[in-house]
Amino acid sequence: MPDKPSDASSGGAPPVFEPVDVWAIEAPNAMAQADFEAAADAQRGQDAAGSLEPSAEEKRRGRSRSRAPRTDWRLGGRTVLRWREGLLAVALISLGLGVVAATVVSQFWLSPWAAASATILIGIGMLVPVVWAFSRSRPVGLLRFRAIDLLYGLVLGALLRTTQGWLQGMGGSPAPLPSFSRVDGAISVTTVLGDILAPVLVAPLLEELFFRGVVLVALYTVLRRPFGKVAAGVGAVAGSAALFVVAHAMLGSTSVDGIVVLTLLASVCGLLVILTGRIWGAVLTHAVFNATFVVLALAGTFWN
DSSP, X not given: OOSSHHHHHXXXXXXXXXXXXXXXXXXXXXXXXXXXXXXXXXXXXXXXXXXXXXXXXXXXXXXXXXTOOXXXXXXXXXXXXXXXXHHHHHHHXXXXXXXXXXXXXXXXOOSTTHHHHHHHHHXXXXXXXXXXXXXXXXXXXXXXXXXXXXXXXXXXXXXXXXXXXXXXXXXXXXXXXXXXXXXXTEEOHHHIIIIIIIIIIIHHHHHIIIIIIIIHHHHHHHHHHHHOHHHHHHHHHHHHHHHHHHHHHHTSOOOHHHHHHHHHHXXXXXXXXXXXXXXXXXXXXXXXXXXXXXXXXXXXXXXX
């Protein structure tokens, strides 16, 4: 007796196949054929879409290209991320402390070095936030130098000094040349350091880095997103110029024409920084403006 049905067939008679009527086989239905072709087309479309979809690596590269570093601080970015309200507060507090300390020294210290010491204290008040800001980050492009910056400084500095002379002569008679005090026919060491070298070599660099670097850039960064680039530029120039004029007015008596010229100087330097994105045009304009005064004062001291 076989164990499986197959054993019976394998050991007995050959299998019997029923005849098939080939004429009874019907052709595929047209609708079924169309459904089959549509499904095949859909599958091919999905395969093609899958091949066109960017891979994870391509997506990562696209994100890295979209996050390319900016080349100008006026566009924002990481280099000015910390140049905002906190930096403005530090700058104002430091300048205020420097002005207060300078005022105390100049009023209560009866010494030939009182004026120079007061100037140094104010310089420290501006230097501290400058060093702190640039040690944290450097606005990209701000310290970049171009040869045209030298031309800006020479032309605009001379024009501003000419404008001051014209304003002083509006009373009808030409303004006399300025002069330095002399001791035994010579200019004192304190005058050379405080009134000749410092205004030409130190003050333009330090003041522009503070007022047009720290203050202006921070103001622009704070105002750019909520108000737009144009309004932020105008506000930054106006704000830094106002602080510049107030700081100089607090340090001594300033005439009306002096305030006007200081406002013009601050506005021109601020516009240079906003329009070019660089600070050296403003530094050179300020240096030429001060240097022309030194030249006129030396002429008034020895040849007047």
